[in-house]
Amino acid sequence: MTALLEVTGLVKHFVAERSLLGRPLAHVKAVDGVSFSLEAGKTLALVGESGCGKSTVSRLVLRLIEPDAGSVRFDGRDLLSLDARGLRAFRREAQIIFQDPYASLNPRMTVGQILTEPLALHDLAPAPRRSERVAELLRLVGLEPRLARRYPHEFSGGQRQRIAIARALAVEPKLIICDEPVSALDVSIRSQILNLLRELQDRLGLAYIFVSHDLAVVKHIADHVAVMNLGQIVETAEADALFAAPRHPYSRALLSAIPVPKPRAKSSRIVLQGEIPSALNPPPGCRFHTRCPYVVDRCRSEMPRLVADGIGHATACHRTSELPSSEAIVRMDGGFSPVLEKLVAAFSGGPEAARGGGIRSLGAAPTSP
């Protein structure tokens, strides 16, 4: 099976400082040799701390910024060799949604205009059919078609994120990059958007690159996870395998830090000491060695390569085979009590909640203040 997206050796260094004559003096090594692939209809999550390069990778993949080196193949085409026209055609196949739907919708356009724009731009529906298509898109994301006449400020945060998703879907893409799509939303709204993303994936066969710092969300939505530290992937694996037994010391620390909704959950938390080194001047050798509890001399001088184990679990650590077992790293919440489990099921599937399927039209009520 060929992958929808194949990224090899991607590099992006931003110039941080220039001399008087404009010669670059210092570089931020935002992305430094990142490779991964993604199959159609699947979700790859990029996780890591702020500044690890996960958002830069997602923009490089869309060619919103130009990489310094590496290659990106999408559906068999080499993206980096596309001319303006080819790039425009590619934009129909890959879209992005952002963390802040407030900032990504034009406040002076109605929702109808916002959704018509991509249809007109790519000439996807003849003018008379466009309002029909807008209604269809709104229904697809669980909003009532009559809302097309309203402006973004009349909607709540969750509804605005639905509008942003509808706009991305307008061009019928194969890939959507979701950059922290639920981080700005309240817990209950967050679950609505996650459910929606999942249903759309099943229905439309979308592939997602999901960028998030919320690891419980990642566990819920991703098929594959790539853990990034300072511009490099340190571990990549199937989501279930990674959460069951993370191998890289950085992944272990990251996953052990997730708070779980269970008081007195058994803790094997690894609290990292020290600060995240700057990407301006990453440490030599393994870039995690300054914070790694398992560091040895070799780590300080020699950069480890990402080595796969044959079942798709790759780790970039010299000591992978020597490290202690990591099975109890991720704190399991042990589930709710049976009564609470039943109540939660009744809450989402009760007689009242059963009115519609998962994608439901939401009321039009404008937000409360």
Added chain:
Amino acid sequence: MSASPLIEIRDLRIRFHGDDGRVTHAVDSVDLSVANGATLGLVGESGCGKSVTSLAIMGLLPKQSAEISGAIRFDGFDLLKTPDQTLRDLRGNRLAMIFQEPMTSLNPSFTIGDQIIETILRHRGGSRKSARNRAIELLRRVHIPSPERRIDEYPHKLSGGMRQRVMIAMALACDPRLLIADEPTTALDVTLQAQILELMRELKAASGAAIILITHDLGVVAEVCDEVAVMYAGEIVERAPVDELFSAAQHPYTVGLLGSIPRLDHRAEQLATIEGMVPNMAQPPAGCRFAARCPFVLDACTKVPPRLLEVGPGHLSRCIRAPLERLVS
């Protein structure tokens, strides 16, 4: 709960008068208390009144537009009747608060040392030299490396996690009895969040201060709180010891919140969602404020506002259908 709580809030009501004459009911009949050395989690979604409640405790609500009634007893004072001058002596001294965004709460044009020293001199007096030594000591206590050097740096030179630690150091400058932390880790990565939560636990153990932790993250609550109050549309809908809340939640809103968190140990196809919207608080509904979104709603729920009643030892719920076990057995 202990016999004499450190802070006791009785029947707190806060209404905001808008310029257009609209009155918004931000907080209604909130009763809360926190004992010495205890941590209370105040949980709820945007606009539920949790932050407004904490600002009322600190006396930081605008006098012109906020109408406040009830009583907030703290350390022998009723904070709502205390003159401004006395409040200023309490704030930063026995009452301290940390906010979500440390960059906006630190003054960018002063060094972090200046800002901590100012707090110490204002409340404790003494020489600048001894205040500086104490500031260095505080920075060391919150695990800032080489505090002697860091103390002369400006906020922009520090990372987000460092800044939050500076905020905590400043809040601790005068050994507060009560620390209010409003979403202290929301803007941070999980690794830093773990460090800050660890730090808060350490400090509580060392100083015996009480903490009110405002958050929307139930995982964080489970980790650090002793008791939890869940707020919805300006009211407390459930209050319980933390173990109780996570094992036997007694309000449908709490059930919905718990069901909507993605979980680490099993992969649900669908997360629970809470349909509909928060009611318009200019005209709160006549009956239960959650009724319109509640799958367990009865006719009676929409008629009379339910009262917050005890359903178990120390466990209160504002739901006429509690105990909820009956609904699923």
